[in-house]
Amino acid sequence: MKPWALALCLLAAAGSVHAKTADWQPAAGYTQIPIWPGTAPDLQPVPGPETTNRETKNLIGGLPVTALTNVTRPTMTVYAPQGKNTGAAVVVIPGGGFQILAIDLEGTDVCDWLTSRGITCVLLKYRVPSVPYVWQTDSRPHNLSLSVPSLQDVQRTMRLVRFHAAQWRVDPHRIGVLGFSAGGFLVAEISTNFERRLYPPVDAADKESARPDFAMPIYPGHLATDDGKLNPHVPVSGKTPPTFLVQAEDDYVDGVNQSLVYYAALAKAHVPAEMHLYAHGGHAFGLRPTPNPITRWPALAETWLGTIGMIPAAGQ
Template sequence: MKTCFTCFVLLIFSAIGNAQGTDTLYLWPGTVPGETMAKHPPVQTPNTSGNVIRLTDVTDPALVVFEPKAPSNGAGIIVCPGGGYNILAIDKEGYEVAEWFSQLGFTAFVLQYRVPDKREPALYDLQRAFRMVRARASDWNVDAKRLGVIGFSAGGSLAARASTRFDERTYAPVDAADSLSARPDFALLIYPAYLDEGENRSLTPELGLSDRTPPQFLFGTADDRYGNSALVMAGALRDQKIPVTLHFLSKGGHGYGMRNGNDAAETWPDLAEKWLRQLVLTNHEPLMP
């Protein structure tokens, strides 16, 4: 039993050691809303295929903070890894992405949201994350009106849900932070999944768009089995006259993050950086009222 516990601890430290963050913030100071399990460290799965660290059994959601490596631009972004709402590809779609944002001068926050099979509680976690970052924005010199989200695969689904359901009170307020907005100021959805679960593969019904839905950047590929999600979301945003940028390549597959060796993985970061510079970094006024 002691040996098993030691292995468990080593696995957790292995995952945490890959995060070059400066701090870890736990979202829920007391009871975690909608959670039936006691708080405990996340579990790293034995599956490391593709050189990916996969976390599951998240019961104590947290943000890992990556402060800017370049001069701070004052903007912040919450990073939502994917994993089918079952695991979190925490390094490939989390820590590595946050590191890249820190090199651009962003303060990045990697969200360890609840998995497995906890879609609705995952939304509670992301909404709470936005409110917590805004409550402590001055700690990192972050402009609370330039705080966005990026999500990959299921994380893209989560980011889309946060971008459309921000006015919903999904959990009982915990503290003063919960009086603040959970609305992203901008959103990037990279090979998003589950956005076309409506009739005849139309927009997922829970994604109700409005004139306050934030500007969005979408990236996908034609050979991705979830590729229709980006197309459907972009079309719906266009119909609502919400600012949207869509890039769609012929090949790339799914789950490539931003690692070298895949054309899609090597393409989207440059396009996203250009979009961010035009929309976020040269504009110091609120992006939307």
């Protein structure tokens, strides 16, 4: 395992950090919006208050990684586009093995990129730890299960973004999801389980559709069984949205087969899909620059978004 991937594991499993503060807050000028009007459904007890851990020893892209844990109050933070508004919006879902959230590496860094391209970014801080996933055990019989509390949060966020589309100057037919690692699995889950209601409606927003108009799972996990088949809990169909996949062949945390199996299922269902596999890159690289060609995947994603009509195509 790469040192920086191990660092994220240690953050989740042992709290090996150099700085701790309570309750993460976005940059000045932005506000976290609770996604539930009261207590989140099916709330599971977690050990202690929400904690922000900043790892300064093992850097990724020369920068520290900020990780959240013990999240019981899920929120979304809306980042308005810079310059010309394309009308598109992306719900960004950080990874962290359902134990932590890599809130900058796979969250705020991503919003900086999207908003600079005229795309509204909605950063989701979902509940972790999230049952049934337990990083600390090696038995892992739960590896293919739905991450129900986290998926409830994603469903609710998708509906809220559509409900507030006019207010936030977003086209309700151009709302997508982008997630990393465990967040990439959540992207696949919402792409295939958007009609499966996991919680009772709580207000008018829950009348909206939870289906993404496009999906970008980046180095996703939990999609392939041990015998190389698709996780049965992500039932790909013709209704699954157009999908863009990125993974490295030397990803030894989740493994390149995760993207291969999902892509094959998308192709079989005639879902427009684009997959980019690279020899080097490992796991948990986010958008931070590295010497490897995989670091240029965001430019490919922008081109893809143009080809499917979510943002203006290059040159327009």
